[in-house]
Amino acid sequence: MKTLVVGGGLTGLVAAERLAAAGIIAPVLERESEPGGACRSIEADGYTFDHTGHLLHVGRPETEAYLTEIGVWEQLRVWERRAAIVVGDHVTPYPIQIHTHGLAANVRRDCLLGFIRAWGGDGEDEATTFRDWVLERFGTGLAEHFFFPYNRKLYRAEPEELGLDWVGRYVPKPDLEAVVDGALGLHDEKIGYNAVFRYPTSGGIRLLPDRVADRVPDLRTDSEVVRLHLGEHWLELAGGERLAFDTVVSTISLPRLLDMVCDELPSDVAEARRALRWVRVLNIALGVRGPAPVPEHWRYFPDPEVSYYRVGFPSNHGRLAPDGCHTVSVEISFVPGRGDVVAEAAEAETALAGAGLLDPENVEVRQLTMVDPAYVVFDHDRRDAVSMLRAWLRSHDVRLTGRWAEWKYSAMEDAVLDGMAAARRLAEEAG
Numbered sequence: 001m002k003t004l005v006v007g008g009g010l011t012g013l014v015a016a017e018r019l020a021a022a023g024i025i026a027p028v029l030e031r032e033s034e035p036g037g038a039c040r041s042i043e044a045d046g047y048t049f050d051h052t053g054h055l056l057h058v059g060r061p062e063t064e065a066y067l068t069e070i071g072v073w074e075q076l077r078v079w080e081r082r083a084a085i086v087v088g089d090h091v092t093p094y095p096i097q098i099h100t101h102g103l104a105a106n107v108r109r110d111c112l113l114g115f116i117r118a119w120g121g122d123g124e125d126e127a128t129t130f131r132d133w134v135l136e137r138f139g140t141g142l143a144e145h146f147f148f149p150y151n152r153k154l155y156r157a158e159p160e161e162l163g164l165d166w167v168g169r170y171v172p173k174p175d176l177e178a179v180v181d182g183a184l185g186l187h188d189e190k191i192g193y194n195a196v197f198r199y200p201t202s203g204g205i206r207l208l209p210d211r212v213a214d215r216v217p218d219l220r221t222d223s224e225v226v227r228l229h230l231g232e233h234w235l236e237l238a239g240g241e242r243l244a245f246d247t248v249v250s251t252i253s254l255p256r257l258l259d260m261v262c263d264e265l266p267s268d269v270a271e272a273r274r275a276l277r278w279v280r281v282l283n284i285a286l287g288v289r290g291p292a293p294v295p296e297h298w299r300y301f302p303d304p305e306v307s308y309y310r311v312g313f314p315s316n317h318g319r320l321a322p323d324g325c326h327t328v329s330v331e332i333s334f335v336p337g338r339g340d341v342v343a344e345a346a347e348a349e350t351a352l353a354g355a356g357l358l359d360p361e362n363v364e365v366r367q368l369t370m371v372d373p374a375y376v377v378f379d380h381d382r383r384d385a386v387s388m389l390r391a392w393l394r395s396h397d398v399r400l401t402g403r404w405a406e407w408k409y410s411a412m413e414d415a416v417l418d419g420m421a422a423a424r425r426l427a428e429e430a431g
């Protein structure tokens with residue numbers, strides 16, 4: 001059985017590596033000149049930049065076992081998250097729901113009263129929109145001061161346009177006592193999926209895909225797939241070479257995959273393709289002389305007046321800058337095809353300087369990278385569209401694996417697990 005893996009990011013690399021371990025050689029076709037996808041790191045003038053912060057959260061023993069097997073685990077250091085939220089002129093630790101003590105008194109009052117009023121409310125499980133879910137769970141104050149403006153900036157969508165498929169794991173709900181303690185500055189327990197994280201003791205996050213790639217027997221870089229013929233079971237590379245397949249494991253973005261299908265799309269498939277929404281993210285990576293201006297690993301910015309939603313200081317957790325220097329990673333989200341990227345990047349640096357987070361005179365290196373797609377917009381059409389597209393592609397022997405292929409929200413650990421699961425299924429079927 002001839003299997004082709006499209007995309008040499010973490011998911012595709014792990015799938016091919018595990019297939020090879022089971023005795024099946026599946027070529028990996030990667031568009032770029034090096035593998036790793038969103039987990040690549042760039043080196044420039046002594047600085048190392050990831051594609052925005054890429055911190056590893058490991059919750060499953062099989063992930064730890066795999067990272068140990070490929071020689072990555074012992075090269076990771078464990079960090080306790082240091083993250084903050086900026087509301088107006090005030091900075092308070094993340095997550096806001098148990099740390100309102102750092103906010104202005106009137107904002108703290110709104111958040112606390114809103115939470116207490118929502119606490120006794122009915123129907124928490126009845127919410128179907130992100131807007132109602134936040135109001136029922138956290139109340140009006142936290143909604144208006146953080147959850148609504150922050151998610152508007154990140155997803156470029158109104159809270160009522162978003163469904164709930166993505167929230168459970170990522171937005172922790174504390175109890176009333178924790179919220180009251182948090183308003184008084186008495187809560188010091190770290191909660192949430194990212195309370196601790198791991199990061200390489202030296203160099204960027206590319207350590208992880210690089211180690212997997214070393215074990216992939218047939219990795220073809222500079223091999224962009226441009227056409228896919230489902231009826232005849234071949235795909236075509238940018239240079240014109242055609243490769244026949246029995247099965248394709250696609251890890252590239254779902255709309256891009258559909259756009260390269262040269263068979264005529266049935267009308268319901270074409271409609272589902274049009275329903276897929278996403279945002280792209282500009283990462284402004286800066287290498288700056290002098291020590292980092294703040295101790296945090298990253299800060300969130302819900303303020304609608306500034307374009308960025310998150311600013312990271314990656315050299316606070318990794319050896320990513322020359323001695324005495326630091327790195328900054330600024331994230332701005334865009335609707336595809338909209339927004340003046342260059343102007344927004346310049347404005348962002350001015351705003352950062354105004355906030356005392358950047359000294360423009362000390363910027364030594366600047367790298368602008370567009371991550372596209374970056375975040376799937378979980379609107380109300382997503383679930384049905386994805387399940388029908390998945391079934392249709394599967395009926396043509398194309399399997400979707402990973403964050404952007406399955407059109408979901410997931411992290412590097414999931415990429416490893418998704419790759420492993422895809423390989424396991426194929427190896428079982430091959431007998």
Ligand SMILES: Cc1cc2nc3c(=O)[nH]c(=O)nc-3n(C[C@H](O)[C@H](O)[C@H](O)COP(=O)(O)OP(=O)(O)OC[C@H]3O[C@@H](n4cnc5c(N)ncnc54)[C@H](O)[C@@H]3O)c2cc1C
Pocket residue numbers: 006007008009010011012029030031032035036037038039051052053054055056057223224225226251252253256281371373374375401402403404405410411412413415
């Ligand atoms: C802004 C941002 C921040 C993140 N932060 C974190 C974090 O802190 N922690 C964490 O665990 N996860 C984080 N993630 C998630 C993480 O990046 C993904 O889970 C992971 O990289 C997914 O890997 P993948 O292989 O599925 O996709 P990708 O990395 O996108 O790999 C797909 C590959 O396909 C290639 N490709 C595309 N089109 C073609 C084509 N036509 N032909 C051939 N090849 C093609 C691409 O070049 C790419 O190498 C973040 C993601 C984003 C966007």
